[in-house]
Amino acid sequence: MCNLALFLQEQGNIMNGVEGFMYPNEVGLQWSVLIVLYPFITGLVAGAFILASLERVFHVEAVKPTYRLALLTALSFLIVAPLPLQLHLGHPERSPEMYFTPHSTSAMAMFGYVYLWYLMAVLVFEIWLDYRRDIVLLSRSSKGLLRLIYKVMTLGSDNISPRSLHIDDKVGWIVTLIGIPSAFLLHGYVGFIFGSIKANPWWSSPLMPVVFIFSAMVSGIAGVMLIYMAVTKLRKQPIDIRCVDTIAMYLFYIFIIDFSLEMLDLIHRIYEADESFRSLNFMVHTKLYFSHIVVQIILGTVTPLVLLFITQVVKLPEQVRKRMYVASGCLALIGIFAMRWNVVIGGQLFSKSFLGYTTYKMALVTREGSIVAVALSILPLFILWALVKLLPPWINDHTSQAAAGD
Amino acid sequence: MNLSRRHFLVLMPAAAIAWKSVLAGTPEQAENYKLSDHWWGMLIDVPKCIGCGNCVRACAAENDVPEGYFRTWVERYHVSDENMTNPEVISPDGGKDGFPVAKEDAEKYFFVPKMCNHCADSPCTQVCPVGATFVSPDGVVLIDQKYCLGCAYCVQACPYGCRYIHPEKKVADKCTLCYHRITKGLTTACAENCPTGARQLVDLKNPKDPIHEFLKTHSVQVLKPQMATGAKAFYNGLDGSVR
Numbered sequence: 052m053c054n055l056a057l058f059l060q061e062q063g064n065i066m067n068g069v070e071g072f073m074y075p076n077e078v079g080l081q082w083s084v085l086i087v088l089y090p091f092i093t094g095l096v097a098g099a100f101i102l103a104s105l106e107r108v109f110h111v112e113a114v115k116p117t118y119r120l121a122l123l124t125a126l127s128f129l130i131v132a133p134l135p136l137q138l139h140l141g142h143p144e145r146s147p148e149m150y151f152t153p154h155s156t157s158a159m160a161m162f163g164y165v166y167l168w169y170l171m172a173v174l175v176f177e178i179w180l181d182y183r184r185d186i187v188l189l190s191r192s193s194k195g196l197l198r199l200i201y202k203v204m205t206l207g208s209d210n211i212s213p214r215s216l217h218i219d220d221k222v223g224w225i226v227t228l229i230g231i232p233s234a235f236l237l238h239g240y241v242g243f244i245f246g247s248i249k250a251n252p253w254w255s256s257p258l259m260p261v262v263f264i265f266s267a268m269v270s271g272i273a274g275v276m277l278i279y280m281a282v283t284k285l286r287k288q289p290i291d292i293r294c295v296d297t298i299a300m301y302l303f304y305i306f307i308i309d310f311s312l313e314m315l316d317l318i319h320r321i322y323e324a325d326e327s328f329r330s331l332n333f334m335v336h337t338k339l340y341f342s343h344i345v346v347q348i349i350l351g352t353v354t355p356l357v358l359l360f361i362t363q364v365v366k367l368p369e370q371v372r373k374r375m376y377v378a379s380g381c382l383a384l385i386g387i388f389a390m391r392w393n394v395v396i397g398g399q400l401f402s403k404s405f406l407g408y409t410t411y412k413m414a415l416v417t418r419e420g421s422i423v424a425v426a427l428s429i430l431p432l433f434i435l436w437a438l439v440k441l442l443p444p445w446i447n448d449h450t451s452q453a454a455a456g457d
Numbered sequence: 458m459n460l461s462r463r464h465f466l467v468l469m470p471a472a473a474i475a476w477k478s479v480l481a482g483t484p485e486q487a488e489n490y491k492l493s494d495h496w497w498g499m500l501i502d503v504p505k506c507i508g509c510g511n512c513v514r515a516c517a518a519e520n521d522v523p524e525g526y527f528r529t530w531v532e533r534y535h536v537s538d539e540n541m542t543n544p545e546v547i548s549p550d551g552g553k554d555g556f557p558v559a560k561e562d563a564e565k566y567f568f569v570p571k572m573c574n575h576c577a578d579s580p581c582t583q584v585c586p587v588g589a590t591f592v593s594p595d596g597v598v599l600i601d602q603k604y605c606l607g608c609a610y611c612v613q614a615c616p617y618g619c620r621y622i623h624p625e626k627k628v629a630d631k632c633t634l635c636y637h638r639i640t641k642g643l644t645t646a647c648a649e650n651c652p653t654g655a656r657q658l659v660d661l662k663n664p665k666d667p668i669h670e671f672l673k674t675h676s677v678q679v680l681k682p683q684m685a686t687g688a689k690a691f692y693n694g695l696d697g698s699v700r
Contacts, residue, residue: 076618
């Protein structure tokens with residue numbers, strides 16, 4: 052009888068994907084792939100904005116061709132950022148309570164405010180200031196519904212005199228200046244959500260917000276670089292190699308900082324080897340081996356770093372450099388996604404008793420399934436396409452002519 | 458009612474325990490209940506637990522706990538001499554139906570009932586984005602399920618694995634210390650159904666509660682003291698290997 056009970060328990064554990072002992076409520080994961088997407092998307096937002104600020108605040112003229120595209124990319128991803136959270140909530144209809152009755156001690160309660168601040172006070176405002184002249188000109192040159200849309204977008208401010216544009220520029224500069232710490236706040240805060248959970252040793256680290264910020268910059272810069280190269284190719288325009296060289300250089304240096312911080316965290320854990328170490332070490336060598344060691348570290352970090360290093364120290368033909376940048380950018384994005392995966396999913400695979408492990412079973416068509424995750428990952432690109440159509444980031448001949456005639 | 462001498466002798470010890478319980482628990486009517494007069498906790502006497510699963514079943518029945526989730530559960534530890542820090546732990550279906558017979562060896566086996574620790578500085582309360590989970594003035598960590606978003610941040614923050622998202626209600630759920638009972642002067646379902654008295658509801662603000670004497674005279678611990686949560690599930694005879 053006892054053998055039968057033990058046998059049934061073992062069979063149950065195998066069916067649930069449990070090894071060793073999990074507290075009974077821990078077997079199923081609470082946070083799914085959608086919560087992996089959330090920091091990945093906000094990271095792209097923060098990183099894209101930081102890239103835009105390079106030109107605006109730090110006067111890195113070489114990256115100018117990507118300035119507006121970076122802002123629009125940030126906006127497209129920021130619009131989608133709350134969706135995975137909403138879809139994950141048991142009661143999404145109650146989410147406005149976070150605005151109306153936020154709990155002051157909760158890191159998560161600040162989400163709504165940080166999000167709104169970043170969306171409205173920083174990103175939308177900066178884009179509006181930067182595009183105001185274009186919007187006014189487009190409202191004059193367009194017809195029908197489009198004209199009405201542009202008219203509304205001017206918000207009644209159609210003065211595009213040099214003095215007025217000068218004020219726009221000054222205010223825009225200040226907004227970008229405020230935007231840099233805001234971008235850090237947005238993503239550092241996401242890192243804090245995980246880093247402040249003392250119950251979970253995989254997450255609990257004061258380095259977590261800093262690692263999140265730098266990994267955000269890596270993903271955002273890589274993302275905008277790839278989007279710029281793809282869009283330019285689609286427009287059959289020449290890629291500004293000086294621009295991508297500069298972006299790749301920044302990507303390389305920020306990637307080194309990001310990797311160093313992650314290694315510091317890892318070395319610290321290994322050397323300190325506290326009570327959770329044996330459990331976490333086992334997890335990294337088994338359940339997380341592929342996503343952590345193979346995808347995140349080898350494929351997604353070391354490989355792009357080596358490629359970028361080569362482009363920095365060896366004089367390569369332009370075409371080769373471009374291909375290496377594309378490869379590094381794609382691998383960096385895969386690596387950062389794997390990092391988010393390993394943080395969010397990895398942090399739930401082991402028991403807080405440190406005596407067992409569970410398995411994440413990703414559903415396909417449920418509300419938190421992989422199809423929804425893929426759709427949410429692609430959605431920002433469609434939004435970006437619409438935004439680019441509405442607000443072309445490059446100098447438009449049409450508007451230039453209109454400006455000349457003005 | 459005819460009571461034979463034999464029945465009388467059998468019932469005497471039970472009546473004595475019941476009377477002691479009545480005196481200790483100071484039953485009150487709901488209308489007389491004052492929040493500020495109480496500070497609830499639970500005493501868990503590990504050596505007394507026999508792993509029968511009565512508490513788990515009683516809790517599930519009393520609180521309509523969904524299948525596969527647990528407001529309370531019992532773990533069986535098997536600690537070998539060679540590997541004291543890495544015990545073998547089982548809790549088949551939360552220990553609801555008891556445990557398989559242990560191997561006949563000389564090693565250490567014992568049962569550990571688990572439940573919400575009703576922490577005074579509870580991490581779950583700290584992280585709730587809307588304050589749907591809170592510590593009541595009488596020291597019980599509760600959830601307003603009409604307000605909970607179901608974000609599961611509290612589940613992540615609980616170091617003891619006591620919370621879960623209710624599969625039907627889609628909100629956080631956990632032990633309420635049978636709040637609907639204790640505010641009426643009753644004890645919790647798990648404590649009431651424990652045949653050995655391994656679980657006892659305690660009121661730290663009640664000077665007559667035997668917990669005060671017990672804490673003075675026994676080595677009592679809380680789970681994971683390094684978490685500094687102000688846990689109020691006090692364990693007597695807790696082995697160092699328990700997680």
